[in-house]
Amino acid sequence: MSNKVANRRIVLAERPRYIIPTANVFRxxxxxxxxxxxxxxxxxxxxxxxxxYLYSRLQRDSQFAVPVNIGDVMVGATVGRVxxxxxxxxxxxxxxxxxxxxxxxxxxxxxxxxxxxxxIPRATYMLGALGIPGLGAYAVINELVRVQAGETLAVGNALxxxxxxxxxxxxxxxxxxxxxxxxxxxxxxxKEHWGVDxxxxxxxxxxxxxxxxxxxxxxVDCYVMLAGGRVLDMxxxxxxxxxxIAVCGMMSTYGLSSLPPGGDRTxxxxxEIMRRRLxxxxxxxxxxxxxxLAAQFRKEMKEYILSGKIKPLEHxxxxxxxxxxxxxGLFEGRNxxxxxxxxxx
Amino acid sequence: MSNKVANRRIVLAERPRYIIPTANVFRxxxxxxxxxxxxxxxxxxxxxxxxxYLYSRLQRDSQFAVPVNIGDVMVGATVGRVxxxxxxxxxxxxxxxxxxxxxxxxxxxxxxxxxxxxxIPRATYMLGALGIPGLGAYAVINELVRVQAGETLAVGNALxxxxxxxxxxxxxxxxxxxxxxxxxxxxxxxKEHWGVDxxxxxxxxxxxxxxxxxxxxxxVDCYVMLAGGRVLDMxxxxxxxxxxIAVCGMMSTYGLSSLPPGGDRTxxxxxEIMRRRLxxxxxxxxxxxxxxLAAQFRKEMKEYILSGKIKPLEHxxxxxxxxxxxxxGLFEGRNxxxxxxxxxx
Numbered sequence: 001m002s003n004k005v006a007n008r009r010i011v012l013a014e015r016p017r018y019i020i021p022t023a024n025v026f027r028x029x030x031x032x033x034x035x036x037x038x039x040x041x042x043x044x045x046x047x048x049x050x051x052x053y054l055y056s057r058l059q060r061d062s063q064f065a066v067p068v069n070i071g072d073v074m075v076g077a078t079v080g081r082v083x084x085x086x087x088x089x090x091x092x093x094x095x096x097x098x099x100x101x102x103x104x105x106x107x108x109x110x111x112x113x114x115x116x117x118x119x120i121p122r123a124t125y126m127l128g129a130l131g132i133p134g135l136g137a138y139a140v141i142n143e144l145v146r147v148q149a150g151e152t153l154a155v156g157n158a159l160x161x162x163x164x165x166x167x168x169x170x171x172x173x174x175x176x177x178x179x180x181x182x183x184x185x186x187x188x189x190x191k192e193h194w195g196v197d198x199x200x201x202x203x204x205x206x207x208x209x210x211x212x213x214x215x216x217x218x219x220v221d222c223y224v225m226l227a228g229g230r231v232l233d234m235x236x237x238x239x240x241x242x243x244x245i246a247v248c249g250m251m252s253t254y255g256l257s258s259l260p261p262g263g264d265r266t267x268x269x270x271x272e273i274m275r276r277r278l279x280x281x282x283x284x285x286x287x288x289x290x291x292x293l294a295a296q297f298r299k300e301m302k303e304y305i306l307s308g309k310i311k312p313l314e315h316x317x318x319x320x321x322x323x324x325x326x327x328x329g330l331f332e333g334r335n336x337x338x339x340x341x342x343x344x345x
Numbered sequence: 346m347s348n349k350v351a352n353r354r355i356v357l358a359e360r361p362r363y364i365i366p367t368a369n370v371f372r373x374x375x376x377x378x379x380x381x382x383x384x385x386x387x388x389x390x391x392x393x394x395x396x397x398y399l400y401s402r403l404q405r406d407s408q409f410a411v412p413v414n415i416g417d418v419m420v421g422a423t424v425g426r427v428x429x430x431x432x433x434x435x436x437x438x439x440x441x442x443x444x445x446x447x448x449x450x451x452x453x454x455x456x457x458x459x460x461x462x463x464x465i466p467r468a469t470y471m472l473g474a475l476g477i478p479g480l481g482a483y484a485v486i487n488e489l490v491r492v493q494a495g496e497t498l499a500v501g502n503a504l505x506x507x508x509x510x511x512x513x514x515x516x517x518x519x520x521x522x523x524x525x526x527x528x529x530x531x532x533x534x535x536k537e538h539w540g541v542d543x544x545x546x547x548x549x550x551x552x553x554x555x556x557x558x559x560x561x562x563x564x565v566d567c568y569v570m571l572a573g574g575r576v577l578d579m580x581x582x583x584x585x586x587x588x589x590i591a592v593c594g595m596m597s598t599y600g601l602s603s604l605p606p607g608g609d610r611t612x613x614x615x616x617e618i619m620r621r622r623l624x625x626x627x628x629x630x631x632x633x634x635x636x637x638l639a640a641q642f643r644k645e646m647k648e649y650i651l652s653g654k655i656k657p658l659e660h661x662x663x664x665x666x667x668x669x670x671x672x673x674g675l676f677e678g679r680n681x682x683x684x685x686x687x688x689x690x
Contacts, residue, residue, distance in 0.1 A: 056620070225615070232611075232615070233611065247615055247618045247619045248619065249619070259607070259608025259609055259610060259612065259613070260608055260609040260612060261608060261609070262604070262608070262609055263604025263605055263606060263607070263609070264604055264605040264606070264607055264608070264609055264610045264611075265604060265609045265610075265611045266577075266578065266609075266610045266611050266614055267604065267605060268604070269611055269614070270570070270577070270592055272627075273592045273625060273626070273627040274592045274593065274594070274627040274628065274629065275401070275627065275629070276627060277626070277627045277628070277629060277632065278625075278626070278627050279624070279625070279626045279627075280618060280623075280624070280625040280626075281618070281622070281623070281624045281625075282617075282618040282619040282620065282621060282622045282623050282624075283619065283622070284619065284620070284622060287622065
């Protein structure tokens, strides 16, 4: 590699001031190509994942995750190809997975990367179904809500990185899945390809009454919160006793600068928690990295994918420079599946 | 017994319209003395327990507990003495425990009563420390929040039926206990007799900033919600990661007819649930009756009481007719300990 090739990097230019992290909080810069020293590898980024949960890292106040500093490379899951290896365990051409963020190249001493299992049909699955979003979905199903056959599980964002795996795992457990998605096409996809029983179109004018009707029909045993509070609030009267709620995302409210108007509904929520013996738990997917659950997840999810029981859906966007716009698109419901950026072949 | 002795009964006269169940929702009536037929016993009520959770039974809409009908005897835990026995397992003079409610006499076929263990120092403990409130507290500590030595547990209503047992059990587990009570005297009692580490006086003008200071000092690992949402809201920024919250009571909001003003804080709560990986669970103490946990509770709590490790505090009021006023008093913080009514010797 020549030093004349620049390393393009997308850095945080300013902290987001709106609910949606508009693309212009990021800036493209060029840095000198990094060099692989003794014991290091140089990696060419080929794919990166864009995930809504990363939005929390853009905020100054992030007590439970390290915030990205202004001027630093945006964080995120990545897949790449080893270009130069000065490390005994790697050779040029190896496909690796890591978290080196939104840039064309990186160097690693091997401690923060892993080789991608060649049996996996697409290396990009390490960014979704077999990566952090899949791990989060697996923890939701097996640890947080523990859905049983015959129960009804409600989940928002049926096509998102977590939502699509939650929906499919719940079907494999024998549950009835009641999902929501932002367009009719997405709903159709979830029903046709994953067997989702009911999918409610968020863009429909009568979305809320429709959702209410569906909640009322079967009751809700498990609720996976990905989008925000409005639907939860409405689902409250339909929760069965001992229902389990996993709070995994607050997309519609991540950057909220003031409280929604009207009275404080916390008191209603608390009353229902008590009366219905609800169990609510918060989830941060990355907590499970390196746990026994993660090992079990890798093994089981790989089998599901190879056997066709889980069918990941990817929304592929070409070009590193498209990452900021794709991030914004997540919050606007523009992606049709787990968003991944194709950086290079 | 002569049929000329009337059975005084306190019945529900109307459904409560205010946050506090004012004494006048009840009415004293007189009924003919019941008679013990073959296989039955006639019981003279000697003690009854007054518990705030019974307030939910006064409301028309009670999806998860049977509402008391207008004109029906008010429900509640009771202790009494067998006066006449036509049942092979009971004899006159036996002290029994049941749930026959606010009345002087009742008959039973034995299926809904049990003999009080004569080793228990006071039969009234069956209404508190060894009854439903104690069972709820035991479930909170051992099932819901699972407090560990060295952790900080925050609990409201330190002297109430559940609160006093939660506080003492938490101390036995080696936790630091941060309590609240409605007067300085109550706080002094909790610290002197039960070793509660910090007790914040709810009547103090600077209660909220005081509570905040105490939360900030140690952080909160476990939170037992008995009174209402105002303090929870304030505790949110001080919850440690993976903190456990048990929702066991909403005294300040049971009969709320409109939402507290200001914006909807549910979104803040949900965000903190996710960021801090909080676990929130609702508890209804009676759910545990007849479970293996209840058997373990009875055994363990009896040992604690006999050895002096748990010191129950009772607020004794004399006279069946005082039950409604005592119920109202619970919501006004007038009782100094678990409220029990002495109906007859």
